[in-house]
Amino acid sequence: MLNLSPNGCSVWVTSSTELALTPTAVALGKFDGVHRGHQRVIKPISESSEMGREEHIHSTVVTFNPHPQEFFSGEPRTLLTPLDEKVQQLRLLGVEQLVLLPFDRELCSLTPLEFVEKILVQQLQATQISVGQDFRFGSRRSGTAYDLQIIAASYNIPVTITSLEIDTIQEESAQNQPIEMTRISTSLIRSILGEGDVERAQQLLGRPYSLHGTVIKGQQLGRTIGFPTANLQLPKDKFLPSNGVYAVRVFSEISGTNEQVEFLAPGVMNIGNRPTVNGENITVEVHLFDCSGDLYGRKLVVELAKFLRRETKFASLEALKSQIQLDCSAAKVFFG
Helix, strand or coil: CCCCECCCCCCEEECCHHHCCCCEEEEECCCCCCCHHHHHHHHHHHHHHCCCCCCCCEEEEEEEECCHHHHHHCCCCCECCCHHHHHHHHHHCCCCEEEEEECCHHHHCCCHHHHHHHHHHHHCCEEEEEEECCCEECHHHCEEHHHHHHHHHCCCCCEEEECCCEEEEECCCCCCCEEEEEECCHHHHHHHHHCCCHHHHHHHHCCCCEEEEEEECCCCHHHHCCCCCEEEECCCCECCCCCEEEEEEEEEECCCCCCCEEEEEEEEEEEECCHHHCCCCCEEEEEECCCCCCCCCCEEEEEEEEEEECCCCCCCHHHHHHHHHHHHHHHHHHHC
């Protein structure tokens, strides 16, 4: 079965190279997160598609489904950007097409030369390719970015090899001297989010980390203590940051589109299993400031702005209520 859909956006999505729009300018990689390093790899192909030519070249991101790590481990892998989010980010970068290569034994068995000939030349009709410096491909990851450059040259296809994106952490001092230089990677961002450091994650992503979900009915416990919340149902493969309470900005998708959102309100969000009421499952609940109305069924985008505290078990609902009041005050101070 083909996973083919315009996805409600202006990005064409297909898992069949036979149905891909050709010819293409291709950016190759896993691109989970579409972080600043990924954006650097994508930039050459989005610029290429804008150049005046007689024949239109479709800017195309080529990635893998499932994630290679999931294929080799046999374990489900959560993602910084599940498919819908990835498509939205690619659209903002000017990408016209996303090709999801089925990552299976057949693809894994291709040599680097076969991968270039079969996938890039014959099927995608690539006119230009962009990869990161650390890109590996082909059977047993035997091909490097420089091997790709050499093989593609025999077909007169130029390959741009982008250097790794480095982020500098600076010391807060009068000299403001850099103290650490870090390569931006998906694994680093996952680790940072696992610690709740959403401000650092935002720096590496180039945008706030966000959760996209649909409001569903919960136990409505928040109403009983004066803090009604919107329960979010997220994609099963969405990576969640550390359990705890966050200051957030909440947006609502405009009805009938997957591309446009409107700002609703700031608020606080809790991620966790609600130990005070002996909860067992992880839930995501958002309390919006100064926002009334029925949100059930609405699709929300929640931008994580600041980590406020770890999830805690309180002795009573009254103690929990007092802490939520403090959380709200802290968030309002943060937002000014």
